[in-house]
Amino acid sequence: MEKEKPVTAILRIHCPDQRGLVARVTDFIQRNNGNVVALDQHTDKIESRFFMRIEWELDGFELTKEQIAPAFQHAIATPCHMVWSLDFSDRIPRMAIMVSKMSHCLYDLLARYQGGELPVEIPIIVGNHEAMAEVAKQFDIPFHLLKITKENKAEQEKIQMKLMKDNNIDFIVLARYMQIISDDFIKAYPNRIINIHHSTLPAFVGAKPYHQAYNRGVKLIGATSHYVTADLDAGPIIEQDIIRVSHHDTPETMVQKGKDVEKIVLARAVEAHVARKTLVYMNKTVVFN
């Protein structure tokens, strides 16, 4: 079904705000006979910054894929001091998944993938524990076991990074991967590592957030998907959601109830990323329509 959709170009932009930006960008596309299928923009009045995502069909467009970037750079991006990226919908992103012992987020991603809902390729699943090997096998995806200890962490991460490189991985999903990623790894995938944290950040940073939530006596628990940065659990938030709990809940029932929120919140973030609908600026994520 996804295959039959017409191929589109997707432009994501941010730049200092000024008058006429929407008109300039849309004019560029329409002058070249592009049929716009999606357009969303946002002006951050506080930062005086303009954000835009525009998607148009390549069929009939008068510039070839290769000509678009230089033409846009010259005509608009340079004069407007734009930071921008250009993607094509027929370029299927290659996604790696990293896991530990829990299966709920992994299964959810793989089920969407297998069901044709998530237009990605998944060349590898990397685990620091053998538990998820069987799930990977169910879906015929190579599983790489790289156990992590204090002693071997640096070494194992090098292997992980080589795996990512060898498999041309575009972005990485930490599907309840219970290890901290080193700065070098993060720098290699800026705003391209998506984590799911099992609390509504910034509440309950760090280990065992449901136990922290239980101890605090909250009436809501939740989950946060965010891009991973060097600061633990402090990266730009993509999506959050919650579920009600009560005095009847224990840390164990919170863990159980939380799983549903975690997997849905993570999936929504991955879907937005894959659809090239996210844009990070100053530790915040614009999520376009």
Added chain:
Amino acid sequence: MEKEKPVTAILRIHCPDQRGLVARVTDFIQRNNGNVVALDQHTDKIESRFFMRIEWELDGFELTKEQIAPAFQHAIATPCHMVWSLDFSDRIPRMAIMVSKMSHCLYDLLARYQGGELPVEIPIIVGNHEAMAEVAKQFDIPFHLLKITKENKAEQEKIQMKLMKDNNIDFIVLARYMQIISDDFIKAYPNRIINIHHSTLPAFVGAKPYHQAYNRGVKLIGATSHYVTADLDAGPIIEQDIIRVSHHDTPETMVQKGKDVEKIVLARAVEAHVARKTLVYMNKTVVFN
């Protein structure tokens, strides 16, 4: 606080979709030196229809208020077959409230109004029951009691309509007004009468929706605000929300819990209408950002 905001013009448009519409409209404003403060657009691919709301500051704009409409009509609206409206933010809408016996929606609207959150004038409150006279008095708003019986309904509606006209009413909020409005009245205020129905329409149309909900054993109850049309509870929906219920709930506790949803849903709809963010097309409401 509202008063200090710069005066803006607000243009709402819909027309057959074609290329370049966003560029044409934004260009019209920017060519005349307008500073755009909000822009939202939507293309309904199924109906091939384009929708747009654009708001810009009048200060520095090179057309006077009076010149905008004819200039826009000539340059863009006519060639693009647009249906459109133009409003100015310093034109405070005049809102009438119609009520029966229940106070929660009325109080909520008046509290927002008094707290400076709802930029409207409220020249009159019309009740078909004396119960709300005292609330109107608390807020120093003239209350008109027009009791309705089968026999006098047509006559009383004429008085209501005259009241609306004499008070230059722009739009009417039915804040749990438990009477059906006649077609003539509705035609006089097309998409300008906002009702709150105490169910998530189209479930539980008509009388006593909480009792219907109780009998059906639902796990959620809710409320719907919509523009009133000739078909009962079938007008274009502006906003909906829900609250959980359980087997512990009776029709009475549902009525009580539902009040909070009703008043919030109604207020959100009124706020969207007052901010000129709604646009009705084919019995649906586009609610712009």
Added chain:
Amino acid sequence: MEKEKPVTAILRIHCPDQRGLVARVTDFIQRNNGNVVALDQHTDKIESRFFMRIEWELDGFELTKEQIAPAFQHAIATPCHMVWSLDFSDRIPRMAIMVSKMSHCLYDLLARYQGGELPVEIPIIVGNHEAMAEVAKQFDIPFHLLKITKENKAEQEKIQMKLMKDNNIDFIVLARYMQIISDDFIKAYPNRIINIHHSTLPAFVGAKPYHQAYNRGVKLIGATSHYVTADLDAGPIIEQDIIRVSHHDTPETMVQKGKDVEKIVLARAVEAHVARKTLVYMNKTVVFN
């Protein structure tokens, strides 16, 4: 993990309300040295009906499994005119899943099952279409393809019912099974067939509810899990939930967004059923804590 939990007895009761019912039931268990681990009761004041679920550990209980039912019947159930059922937590329910072409609910149930979150056995998956055969295979569960046409429906249902019987099926989950079940089949599994309907019933009964929702212009879509009765989409509701939509949504995006709600709502209903927390009375479902 589930396996290590102490074995419990679970008693679900309803009867005409009268004084002292909680005391009588808890006294029966405690007199026999039972350790109550969960207790929830409800009195429906409108129907004057009492509902109760009580769960206690069998370890140390002075009655054997076999003795409990006759003792309870004699001492309490008969004098109090109770309708009741007794279950033991070490009796793992046998669940059949029926599917058509869509995979999201099926994957979600199987992932929970495989992840040890759903204490059931799943001896068979029955499909009216071959699409889900592969998913069943991934999880090593026998898949029975029984295509349905107008002509063969009665015949195929007989085979389905024989399959259920041969596999000692306790209850059946219709995981987006797009066929109407005949009355005979339903009668064989009273309150033991769980369906997921992709709307917040009673809105949008019948076919293509998302298309109906799109046409009505709603701002919320949702899902309802319910026990199947002879009246289409009118059985006792177990669980419901919703997700927001906007004018940007098409029937296709509603279908996509709705999938997440459907699978979570269905899973919650199945979990409640499996934990013996549901009790149907007069077309409503009490869902105990």
Added chain:
Amino acid sequence: MEKEKPVTAILRIHCPDQRGLVARVTDFIQRNNGNVVALDQHTDKIESRFFMRIEWELDGFELTKEQIAPAFQHAIATPCHMVWSLDFSDRIPRMAIMVSKMSHCLYDLLARYQGGELPVEIPIIVGNHEAMAEVAKQFDIPFHLLKITKENKAEQEKIQMKLMKDNNIDFIVLARYMQIISDDFIKAYPNRIINIHHSTLPAFVGAKPYHQAYNRGVKLIGATSHYVTADLDAGPIIEQDIIRVSHHDTPETMVQKGKDVEKIVLARAVEAHVARKTLVYMNKTVVFN
């Protein structure tokens, strides 16, 4: 409407868990011919603590109001080491409201009170700013202005506490009262001062939580009502809820959207407190059905 309800006694209990507690308590009431209208209990397995709320009609009960407490103490509370409280539904709680400049929570409470939804008396409103004097006047409730400076704080609090005492205040609602209450004041009203904090605690403790939320780039904002303790924003949570925000939101629109959540969350907490449905243990609040 409230007045016509039969008078009930409400018993709230917690004690070390042991077998037979529900039976003992219900038996005590039913032996004395009490008609139980509500019963809810909870066992905290982690703390081995039992919690119960039971409500029964006094009409026909064989003990007078005065006899209940000593009888219960002797027969059950002492042997079971219970901490307990007894209330009667015809004893209308006297509630004070403390406010600063914002009207939304105040109006919401007063509207419920005036609408007969909140069975309390409101003898006084105390403000540290004159802004809310007019609202108090609208509802004919005495308003006491006690401006707070660093220098006069201790002195003004003494006057506040005297006001509370002179007016026989049972509990105090801080309806966005932007001052920290001193420990002495708090100790005089243990678990009887209800605050609304405009974040989902423990996120964004302290000043300007919406600005903190904006800076963190969250996708949800919320509110928390809790009993006030000596630790700022760390008291036992009664209720929480959230609302979605996006990159379009500024601190100002968050403040505006948050108001609706704040007032509803505060009202739910106050309603639970007034209905004697809350019970604090170890910095957590059990909220009974």
